[in-house]
Amino acid sequence: MILKVKNLHKIYKNGMHALKGLNIEVQKGEFLVIIGLSGSGKSTLLRCINRLIEPTAGTVEFMGKDITHVKGEELRKVKAQIGMIFQHFNLINRHSVLKNVISGKLGQLKTLNSILGNFTDDIYEEAYRNLEIVGIKEKAKERADTLSGGEQQRVAIARSLMQNPKLLLADEPVASLDPATSNSVMKFFEKVNKEFGTTVICNLHFLSLVRKYATRVIALKSGEIIYEGEPSEIDEKWFKTIYGEEAEEVEIR
Amino acid sequence: MTNKTDNNQSPIDIIRQNQRLEERVNFIKAIFLDIFFVFYSILLLQRAIYYKFILDLRDIPFSWEGIIILFVISVFIGASWTFTKTSLSCKLFGIAKDNKVTKWSVEISGWFLFNITFIAGWIITKLSIVDLFSSEGIKGAERLFGALFKPEFGIFDDALFAMIETIYIALLATLISIPITLFISFFTARNLMKGNKTTFIIYYVLRLILNFVRSIEPLIWAIIFSVWVGIGPFAGMIALLVHTIASNAKLYSEAIESIEQGPVEAISATGANKIQVVWYAVVPQIILPFLSFTIYRWDINVRMATIIGLVGGGGIGTMLMQYQGLAMWHEVGLIVLMIAIVVWVMDYISAKIREAIY
């Protein structure tokens, strides 16, 4: 088991109770998708897992180790093993694609070397290799903000591959992309999951994408798990429970 | 496996507790603010409107006992007002009762505060307007303006040299300030420092010092430093430097505070340490605003350097002061003309450069 979340609560400073005692177990190699309406707590869950925010109560175990309260150097070591992809890509706009990809390696580099830009040839090779995996090696020298949305997200994937992550978290990675691009970006997650055996936890909105890529689905509603199972088991009735009576399914392929 | 958090209180309790605490804090804030409102109104009514306007006194009576009595009365009225939960401050902090009385109380007191402030301001400034139009004053102004329009070009070389001195004072103060300000501004940016207690204390103390330094005008700093290091350009430069650091550190740290958090999160999520996060995610986002602020500040410093010269900070200001003391108005005219041209040119150049960077 790679990840075990026990009785996880998150209460924000303003009193918002965003996660209400979640219990989740994730096996190595899974492609777990989390669905739910906006505000149901999907982002909060991912952020608690890699400790971008602090859980209020409960525990998170990563590779058999309780990481809920680790600090400093130890926390950075944990973070370095967990990749994260964001909806808005979060690249450094003014930096080149290559430099953005290399920045995924920061957790494993000496501070002084990384600031002076002293990277070994190995690191450059690895960066080009990862850019090749996501198919945009030829854009390595361009400024990140000149790329299209889909390309930027692929750079972000290459950046997290630099971490050689055991676990890849993706927070609505295709929510700001058009349907066709969404699908092609999702294919890279599938590739990473199948070829490198990297465990993926991904927040998604479109059920058609969920059915295509997920090995297991968890649905959240107001910070609680209301569904857990195979993507194929989500029928009309479950759909309405998760997204509300008004909702209707939209197809994207 | 041990689980430290299981025997904690339930999350619902934490929420309720936080709410109660917040309400209590807001109530205390409201008491203080209401007392201030009442005290302010009474003081204005008594001193500006009653003594100055109605009785038209030249020397307004002052005694600490009187003030203290007024203050005690205000504490009493202000606090009672807050306790009714219908006061202006209760409304401002969102803890007022929602009824007609609150509505009236808030509207009337708001209207009242605005009006007495306006009236008091008018009473206080009217006296100086009278002085401005005395016949003696106008005659002096005529003499001065007449001379200013016939500048004396005999001192052109000296004035030019002094002007260059002024520009260099400003330039040097700006240049030296850059590395120092850069260094300080990271420690005074809230988003970088709020993480733990130690860094937050550093942030707080630094902010306090910078606010204090900035609140003292460069002119005053020049007076202080001319006593410290002796009258002349060096004192003027140090004075500008100190004020530039304090002002720009604030602007720089505001730029740091308003950066996009996304890249910062992304870089932290890779396991990078604090310094790496700053270098990779913060610095690229702030380089342009920093450059722009600094160039603008050079422009401000040229103007400030002129003024600082008036109190012995060197350069064209000091020269202006000497001729003004001798009542040589034609020479003063040339200097003023020169300052005007240089300030205008600097203003134009700095605006152009800032446009070009963005």
Ligand SMILES: Nc1ncnc2c1ncn2[C@@H]1O[C@H](COP(=O)(O)OP(=O)(O)O)[C@@H](O)[C@H]1O
């Ligand atoms: N930093 C925050 N402070 C306070 N409340 C927050 C914060 N972030 C999210 N929330 C609240 O927590 C709930 C869950 O948010 P989120 O995890 O972002 O949901 P999702 O990603 O599923 O849209 C929402 O009600 C949201 O308003």
Ligand SMILES: [Mg+2]
């Ligand atoms: Mg979200």
